[in-house]
Amino acid sequence: MSDYYFEIDKLCCGYGNEFRLKPVSFGLKQGDLAGIIGPNGSGKTTLLKGISGRLPLSSGSIRLNNQDIQNLKLRQRAQRVAVVSQFIDSAGISVEDYVLMGRLPYRENFQFFESNRDLTIARKYMRLTGIWPHRKKQLSQLSGGEQQLAAIAQALTQEPELLLMDEPTSHLDITHQVQVLNLIQRLNNELKLTVLMIIHDLNLAAEYCNHLIMMKDGQLYSQGTPSEVLAYDKIEEVYNTVVVTQNNPLSGKPAVFLVSEKILEEIKARYGGINRNQ
Numbered sequence: 062m063s064d065y066y067f068e069i070d071k072l073c074c075g076y077g078n079e080f081r082l083k084p085v086s087f088g089l090k091q092g093d094l095a096g097i098i099g100p101n102g103s104g105k106t107t108l109l110k111g112i113s114g115r116l117p118l119s120s121g122s123i124r125l126n127n128q129d130i131q132n133l134k135l136r137q138r139a140q141r142v143a144v145v146s147q148f149i150d151s152a153g154i155s156v157e158d159y160v161l162m163g164r165l166p167y168r169e170n171f172q173f174f175e176s177n178r179d180l181t182i183a184r185k186y187m188r189l190t191g192i193w194p195h196r197k198k199q200l201s202q203l204s205g206g207e208q209q210l211a212a213i214a215q216a217l218t219q220e221p222e223l224l225l226m227d228e229p230t231s232h233l234d235i236t237h238q239v240q241v242l243n244l245i246q247r248l249n250n251e252l253k254l255t256v257l258m259i260i261h262d263l264n265l266a267a268e269y270c271n272h273l274i275m276m277k278d279g280q281l282y283s284q285g286t287p288s289e290v291l292a293y294d295k296i297e298e299v300y301n302t303v304v305v306t307q308n309n310p311l312s313g314k315p316a317v318f319l320v321s322e323k324i325l326e327e328i329k330a331r332y333g334g335i336n337r338n339q
């Protein structure tokens with residue numbers, strides 16, 4: 062029996078000889094809201110694709126609630142793990158029908174129409190994500206951010222135990238970023254939904270996630286609480302960029318500040334460098 066609700070052990074996957082993850086291992090507790098961070102091309106999406114089954118593993122195991130989920134049939138896996146990817150296939154389908162597709166893994170053989178329960182669940186998540194007013198529109202008529210909300214509503218309609226998300230806030234303005242992350246945080250608190258998401262914004266990652274996984278060059282570089290992972294020296298090594306970190310005065314979570322080249326040169330000329338002990 063593992064202490065972890067979700068655990069990957071020495072997971073390897075990639076694209077032939079082009080790019081391959083070095084073995085990645087980590088565990089999450091039920092109800093963790095975990096973020097995968099790291100620079101462009103460090104392997105975040107590849108890791109998520111390996112976990113979601115979109116890329117075959119060359120080695121390693123994935124366990125959810127003490128069961129190896131690699132060998133589950135697609136339908137069974139989809140009842141337990143939902144994925145929100147960056148790019149949404151917005152074919153000619155209404156928002157409501159798109160969200161209802163989240164119930165497909167639960168359809169019985171020869172059940173051609175959704176049940177009342179399917180409709181109730183889909184409507185609940187359309188309301189929660191705020192796309193309810195758009196439900197009759199074609200998905201292709203929505204903005205990038207609204208499509209992202211529809212994709213999240215579909216994934217939640219799947220009622221998964223584990224929600225995987227590839228940059229769920231990438232197309233959203235700050236109001237909707239915070240709205241979506243607040244919603245995810247609420248579901249995570251109320252339903253004990255375990256969430257693993259790729260998130261580029263280090264400040265949002267620090268504020269919302271209780272566990273961070275930092276990738277560099279196809280391998281796991283650091284993992285732990287935001288305070289452990291978002292130390293200035295780790296960020297500088299992984300992102301090759303000078304940063305200053307301070308705690309958010311309200312939440313106590315680390316906040317990361319970038320420094321322009323011009324200011325850095327002025328500080329070097331005046332003080333010889335950044336005083337990290339201030």
Ligand SMILES: Nc1ncnc2c1ncn2[C@@H]1O[C@H](COP(=O)(O)OP(=O)(O)OP(=O)(O)O)[C@@H](O)[C@H]1O
Nearest residue numbers: 076079080099100101102103104105106107108276
């Ligand atoms: N289908 C593919 N075939 C071959 N190589 C690929 C493929 N998809 C991605 N790669 C390569 O794998 C590496 C890791 O890509 P990945 O998408 O996992 O990075 P990422 O950390 O998610 O980056 P980003 O932050 O830019 O989305 C990159 O060098 C990329 O060029």
